[in-house]
Amino acid sequence: MLHLKSESGSRWLDQVEQHTDLVLIDHAHCEKKAAGTALNLMFAYVEDEELCREMTSIVNEELEHFHMVLDLLKQREIKFRRLKPSNYGSQLHDLIRSQEPSRAVDRLLIAGLIEARSCERFGLLRKHLPDEELRDFYDSLFESEARHHAVYVRLAKHFADESEVMSRLDELAAAEADIIASGDENPRMHS
Amino acid sequence: MLHLKSESGSRWLDQVEQHTDLVLIDHAHCEKKAAGTALNLMFAYVEDEELCREMTSIVNEELEHFHMVLDLLKQREIKFRRLKPSNYGSQLHDLIRSQEPSRAVDRLLIAGLIEARSCERFGLLRKHLPDEELRDFYDSLFESEARHHAVYVRLAKHFADESEVMSRLDELAAAEADIIASGDENPRMHS
Numbered sequence: 001m002l003h004l005k006s007e008s009g010s011r012w013l014d015q016v017e018q019h020t021d022l023v024l025i026d027h028a029h030c031e032k033k034a035a036g037t038a039l040n041l042m043f044a045y046v047e048d049e050e051l052c053r054e055m056t057s058i059v060n061e062e063l064e065h066f067h068m069v070l071d072l073l074k075q076r077e078i079k080f081r082r083l084k085p086s087n088y089g090s091q092l093h094d095l096i097r098s099q100e101p102s103r104a105v106d107r108l109l110i111a112g113l114i115e116a117r118s119c120e121r122f123g124l125l126r127k128h129l130p131d132e133e134l135r136d137f138y139d140s141l142f143e144s145e146a147r148h149h150a151v152y153v154r155l156a157k158h159f160a161d162e163s164e165v166m167s168r169l170d171e172l173a174a175a176e177a178d179i180i181a182s183g184d185e186n187p188r189m190h191s
Numbered sequence: 192m193l194h195l196k197s198e199s200g201s202r203w204l205d206q207v208e209q210h211t212d213l214v215l216i217d218h219a220h221c222e223k224k225a226a227g228t229a230l231n232l233m234f235a236y237v238e239d240e241e242l243c244r245e246m247t248s249i250v251n252e253e254l255e256h257f258h259m260v261l262d263l264l265k266q267r268e269i270k271f272r273r274l275k276p277s278n279y280g281s282q283l284h285d286l287i288r289s290q291e292p293s294r295a296v297d298r299l300l301i302a303g304l305i306e307a308r309s310c311e312r313f314g315l316l317r318k319h320l321p322d323e324e325l326r327d328f329y330d331s332l333f334e335s336e337a338r339h340h341a342v343y344v345r346l347a348k349h350f351a352d353e354s355e356v357m358s359r360l361d362e363l364a365a366a367e368a369d370i371i372a373s374g375d376e377n378p379r380m381h382s
Contacts, residue, residue, distance in 0.1 A: 032237065035250075039230055043223065047272060052261070056254045059226075063247045070243070081238060 002116035002149055003169055005177035012121070012183075012191065013128055019187035020134075021078045026188040028069040028080060030118070033089070034148075035062035037111050045104060048158055054151050061144055072137060086188035089114070091179045095172060101159040108159070109169050112152030113176045117190060119145035193307035193340055194360055196368035203312070203374075203382065204319055210378035211325075212269045217379040219260040219271060221309070224280070225339075226253035228302050236295060239349055245342050252335055263328060277379035280305070282370045286363060292350040299350070300360050303343030304367045308381060310336035 016023050035058075042055035073080050092114065096106040122145060125138040156165045184191035207214050226249075233246035264271050283305065287297040313336060316329040347356045375382035 029237075032234065036230060036234065039227060039250075043227065046220075046223065049261070049271075053258070056258060059230075059254060060251055063250060067244070067247065070240070080240075 002119055002146065003113070003153070003173050004116050004120055005173045006180055008117075008121055008124055008180065013124060015187040015191055016125070017130070020129075020131075021076075022083070022187045023189055024069065024073060024076075024078060025080060025083050026086070028066055028073065029083060029085065030189050031062050031066035031069055033085075034111075034114070035059045035066065037114075038062065041107060041111065044107070048155075051155050051158065054155060058148055058151070061148075065141060065144075068137075068141075083188075084186060086184040086186060086191045088179055088184065088188070088190035092172075092176060095175055104159040105156045105165060105168055106172070108152045108156040109165070109172050112149045112156070112169075113172060114190070115145045115149040115152065117176065117180065119149060121189065193310055193337065194304070194344070194364050195307050195311055196364045197371055199308075199312055199315055199371065204315060206378040206382055207316070208321070211320075211322075212267075213274070213378045214380055215260065215264060215267075215269060216271060216274050217277070219257055219264065220274060220276065221380050222253050222257035222260055224276075225302075225305070226250045226257065228305075229253065232298060232302065235298070239346075242346050242349065245346060249339055249342070252339075256332060256335075259328075259332075274379075275377060277375040277377060277382045279370055279375065279379070279381035283363075283367060286366055295350040296347045296356060296359055297363070299343045299347040300356070300363050303340045303347070303360075304363060305381070306336045306340040306343065308367065308371065310340060312380065 038055040038058040042052050042059075045051050070080055092110045096110065097103055119142060122138040122142045126135050126142060129135045129138070153165070153169065156169075159165075160168070180190070229246040229249040233243050233250075236242050261271055283301045287301065288294055310333060313329040313333045317326050317333060320326045320329070344356070344360065347360075350356075351359070371381070
């Protein structure tokens with residue numbers, strides 16, 4: 001369902017356990033960036049009505065989640081602050097083809113893969129975190145990431161036929177798995 | 192209350208009456224751009240909690256208005272499409288000082304002046320348009336523009352003291368009035 005080519009291993013869970021505060025701060029930034037991505041896609045393909053409506057819902061939901069994470073940080077007295085992002089997003093971004101309509105397909109599929117990876121990792125967090133409140137928190141966010149993934153893959157089919165979209169998704173998912181496998185020394189949601 | 196230095200005259204109302212469809216399409220783009228502006232301000236000043244909350248509300252409201260205008264276009268069988276924007280936004284943008292915190296003050300005040308001008312013009316539309324449905328539509332949007340204006344001016348005071356903000360608002364409002372007076376041959380919401 002999530003089209004991922006790998007599972008996150010214990011290396012990442014160890015990073016999270018040792019630096020939970022940093023991962024929570026990074027999570028807030030990820031929600032904010034996800035809202036920005038959806039709004040940029042709406043700007044780029046504003047004549048696609050279904051895309052506009054879906055992006056609007058996603059912007060609203062991501063901003064709602066952003067505030068949920070901010071509230072959680074506040075409650076735990078963790079100061080929200082700027083953080084060097086993991087290299088995950090920029091490496092994925094480099095894979096986007098420059099010519100339309102391929103560019104649209106890639107932007108949507110990459111947005112969808114980021115949602116899929118978040119979903120997979122929220123699934124691990126809701127199982128393995130020692131802190132019950134955090135387990136419940138990630139459980140509450142799990143479903144929307146899966147839903148967003150499906151929306152992005154569906155919208156990619158506005159710009160290319162189904163077989164082309166699915167084969168490109170396969171390629172990008174393989175690249176995404178390589179990026180995840182190489183990791184990031186900074187503890188982040190996608191390190 | 193709106194801090195504007197001029198009133199829109201009959202030149203603009205004539206443009207609207209002769210090219211209502213174009214102004215409606217431009218209005219949809221303006222709502223979308225206003226959402227983008229608010230999100231960008233949130234990204235730039237993400238450590239300011241009140242600003243983040245206010246920008247989130249504004250993003251949500253502007254996107255809601257965007258869809259209201261899209262619905263109106265659809266109902267009137269006017270095709271939503273890309274449009275060369277008026278030169279209003281880019282001319283205002285050129286006035287933003289580059290050094291922080293002056294940059295933050297200017298970005299917020301200019302966003303506030305754009306809301307103020309929209310409010311003033313929605314006020315004219317709700318009075319003078321021959322089409323009753325459109326008059327009601329602009330009446331329904333009037334109040335939120337005034338509210339957004341007040342939010343932006345208030346937030347600017349997070350980055351400079353009150354007297355500095357108010358004197359800069361005075362300067363920028365004078366420049367805005369000049370831009371409006373010079374007009375734009377393309378019929379737009381801010382021509």
